[in-house]
Amino acid sequence: MTTTKELWENALVELELTISKPNFNTWFKDTHITRIEDGVVYLGVPSQFARDWLSTKFHKDILRSLRGLSENIRAVEYVISRGPKKTAEEVVRTSAAAVSELPLEAVHQSTNLNPRFTLSSFVVGPFNELAHAAAQAVIRKPGIAYNPLFIYGPTGLGKTHLIQAVGNHFRQNAERKVYYVTTEKFSMDYVSALQSGKVQSFKEKYRQYDLLVMDDVQFLAGRDKIKEEFFHLFNYLHDNNKQLVFSSDQHPNVIQNLEDRLKSRFAAGMVVSITPPDHQSRLAIVRTKAAQHNVILPDEVLEYIATTVEGNVRELEGALNTLLIQFEMRGEPLELSDAKTLLRGMGSAIKKTVSVQEVVKTIANFYGVEENSIYEKTRRKEVVRPRQVIMFLLREDFRISFPTIGDKMGGRDHTTVIHSCEKIKNDLRSDSILNQELHQIRLMLK
Amino acid sequence: MKFECIVEQLLGAVATSVRFVERRANLPVLGSILLSADGGRVILRATNLECGVEITIAAKVLGEGVVAVPGAILYGFLSNIKGKTVSVELKGEVLKVEAERATASMKTVPHEDFPILPRVSAERSFSAKSSDLMRAIRSVGYCASTSAIKPELQSVLLFGEAGKLTAAATDSFRLAEKTVPLRVGGSVPQLLFPARNAAELVRILEGVSGDVEVYYNDNQLSTHIGEVYCTSRLIDGAFPNYRQIIPKSFSTEAVILREDFAAALKSLSIFADKFSQVSLQIEPAKKAILLTSRNPDVGEQVSTVRATIQGDAAAMNFNGRYLADSLQAISGESVRIHSNGPGKPLLIKDAADESFFYLAMPMNR
Numbered sequence: 001m002t003t004t005k006e007l008w009e010n011a012l013v014e015l016e017l018t019i020s021k022p023n024f025n026t027w028f029k030d031t032h033i034t035r036i037e038d039g040v041v042y043l044g045v046p047s048q049f050a051r052d053w054l055s056t057k058f059h060k061d062i063l064r065s066l067r068g069l070s071e072n073i074r075a076v077e078y079v080i081s082r083g084p085k086k087t088a089e090e091v092v093r094t095s096a097a098a099v100s101e102l103p104l105e106a107v108h109q110s111t112n113l114n115p116r117f118t119l120s121s122f123v124v125g126p127f128n129e130l131a132h133a134a135a136q137a138v139i140r141k142p143g144i145a146y147n148p149l150f151i152y153g154p155t156g157l158g159k160t161h162l163i164q165a166v167g168n169h170f171r172q173n174a175e176r177k178v179y180y181v182t183t184e185k186f187s188m189d190y191v192s193a194l195q196s197g198k199v200q201s202f203k204e205k206y207r208q209y210d211l212l213v214m215d216d217v218q219f220l221a222g223r224d225k226i227k228e229e230f231f232h233l234f235n236y237l238h239d240n241n242k243q244l245v246f247s248s249d250q251h252p253n254v255i256q257n258l259e260d261r262l263k264s265r266f267a268a269g270m271v272v273s274i275t276p277p278d279h280q281s282r283l284a285i286v287r288t289k290a291a292q293h294n295v296i297l298p299d300e301v302l303e304y305i306a307t308t309v310e311g312n313v314r315e316l317e318g319a320l321n322t323l324l325i326q327f328e329m330r331g332e333p334l335e336l337s338d339a340k341t342l343l344r345g346m347g348s349a350i351k352k353t354v355s356v357q358e359v360v361k362t363i364a365n366f367y368g369v370e371e372n373s374i375y376e377k378t379r380r381k382e383v384v385r386p387r388q389v390i391m392f393l394l395r396e397d398f399r400i401s402f403p404t405i406g407d408k409m410g411g412r413d414h415t416t417v418i419h420s421c422e423k424i425k426n427d428l429r430s431d432s433i434l435n436q437e438l439h440q441i442r443l444m445l446k
Numbered sequence: 447m448k449f450e451c452i453v454e455q456l457l458g459a460v461a462t463s464v465r466f467v468e469r470r471a472n473l474p475v476l477g478s479i480l481l482s483a484d485g486g487r488v489i490l491r492a493t494n495l496e497c498g499v500e501i502t503i504a505a506k507v508l509g510e511g512v513v514a515v516p517g518a519i520l521y522g523f524l525s526n527i528k529g530k531t532v533s534v535e536l537k538g539e540v541l542k543v544e545a546e547r548a549t550a551s552m553k554t555v556p557h558e559d560f561p562i563l564p565r566v567s568a569e570r571s572f573s574a575k576s577s578d579l580m581r582a583i584r585s586v587g588y589c590a591s592t593s594a595i596k597p598e599l600q601s602v603l604l605f606g607e608a609g610k611l612t613a614a615a616t617d618s619f620r621l622a623e624k625t626v627p628l629r630v631g632g633s634v635p636q637l638l639f640p641a642r643n644a645a646e647l648v649r650i651l652e653g654v655s656g657d658v659e660v661y662y663n664d665n666q667l668s669t670h671i672g673e674v675y676c677t678s679r680l681i682d683g684a685f686p687n688y689r690q691i692i693p694k695s696f697s698t699e700a701v702i703l704r705e706d707f708a709a710a711l712k713s714l715s716i717f718a719d720k721f722s723q724v725s726l727q728i729e730p731a732k733k734a735i736l737l738t739s740r741n742p743d744v745g746e747q748v749s750t751v752r753a754t755i756q757g758d759a760a761a762m763n764f765n766g767r768y769l770a771d772s773l774q775a776i777s778g779e780s781v782r783i784h785s786n787g788p789g790k791p792l793l794i795k796d797a798a799d800e801s802f803f804y805l806a807m808p809m810n811r
Binding site: 021022023025026047048049050051052053056080081101 | 664666
């Protein structure tokens, strides 16, 4: 079984063979399956022209190719639908920006928050309960409890959900002004304010809020003017007891190219991390999400998803959605075996084994030193550090014993290895650049 | 297929149809006009799949049939011939067009692939005088956005309430709204009529008088007037709720003569910079509005327009083109300008006519 998208793509491949190219390009552009119900395929087409023409000229071909792919399909209906929204293009305004815009949007978009994100739809587990509790405290006592609240963790674990939920709850009191902004948007705003000479109104705009929620602040790194503007904004809001909420993919102390004055300010309130969910939490998440879709999946299927798809919550949702679409299409319960075939390739259940040589090669490459020099008995500074990093990673990430590591590294003593690991471990506490490097190397080794 | 008809009629129909053909189509048949002859009439059809047109003309039909010919070629030939009548005959795959002093043979296009023009059932409809509908669209159409980023702004909004039809368009820098009476049909939901297709409809309406019937459903809008049927897709989206941004009270009101204002703006454009910037100073003490444009490479100009002013002095900068645009929809002798000072939109109205207004945002430099 396949998803509706694949089903239609396969059908199009067949149709393309039977229909002339100009006809195919004209009429089948922008078509897609909107849904499948009781064996009826609802085909979304861009206009009434296309609907009338497809249904009179190509109906038989379409039905035949769809039936060839899935026997359950017995009819095709055509509906006019613009299709899945294309991702909005980034607009860089040029000369037109000289004229201000009519406030057509601002009226209903004053907070920039997505109302879908609330605390009630947030699944709490040991991996995020601290962050959740902190968020609740902020909602109860804004500006007093934890200011700023800084939430960090890897991608796809619900940081944005949580911080927007704070905003959404805060907003229920209509007198309080809330604004959610991504760091990217903040920077763009600032740049365009600079260009149009409206820095003052930019300042005023951001200083009026009682709660400012800012996403992905790690992107502030390296942008000096924007950091400075941000710094003043932060001070102003903080001094006036306005609540600030931030998210980032890293602890503020290890964000590169960030001044200490900002780091210390970020860390001044409450810094709390969200870690990848453990097995129990994943199971709870899958169950809640399935319930939100009004679908009850067998326990073993839920269990399977939670076991197979490790790590991030977004991937969990993706896996679940794949299954739900199948479920909708077929209208019969999913079995464990179906789930297994569908989710093949999705999970990372089998931890990839990486050979020592590979690790050495990757890290030597990363630091730009000869691979062979790692194994040699040289104590040149540029070789020693990579070698220590290699030993540290082999020990920490791959659980190889100290003597084996020593052996593989050109016959070194195990005490040398222990020393190296301790050294790197110690350096990691203070050296943010080393932290970054390790983060990148780990990504490369995945 | 063979028929004879009056040159003028055929030329008129072809000239209208040819604007609907798609010149760079994937499908060659979309670049052509479909002619079908039967029972004393010839029907011409053309479409670019965004909108389509169908025109019936009277003809002496000597042999029934259907043919598709490249629109540009047929139009090019017909627009240059002399004489009163023309005879058209299909011979094999070639269409022979014979006029008094010229004869042409045109290669035809296989017509089997020519699409069906969508029909809209008459269930939901309204009608208006063609001149009214034309005025409504023309008064606002130039404000529609040309950028594809917000498709809903590439449209002319049409809706009806209490026996009146309202048309509005905006590109988010300026906005125009015009209200005209409806003949039949009191309430019409918001229809987002693509501005390009609306402009084509205006050109059709220019040539005819009488009532125009408009049929619509969720996706399509069709108009019927005389022998011309025109159909267009509608844009799927929500038009911004623009009524709530129209200011209710103003700090300054000025009345000026439309002609003075138009002449001043026209000559100011000579000295305008690349943003067409025009600065507007309302001076109650001098009973005048001062308009200035300045281009460092050319020079500058100051024009004084006499005005009756109530309220405070105000000074703002505008894109001069945006101001001039508003005047094309105003036919009265004087224009009323309402302002709330810098940074706030300027409202322009016909002093004697409440059915139109224009809102322009100032420049922020």
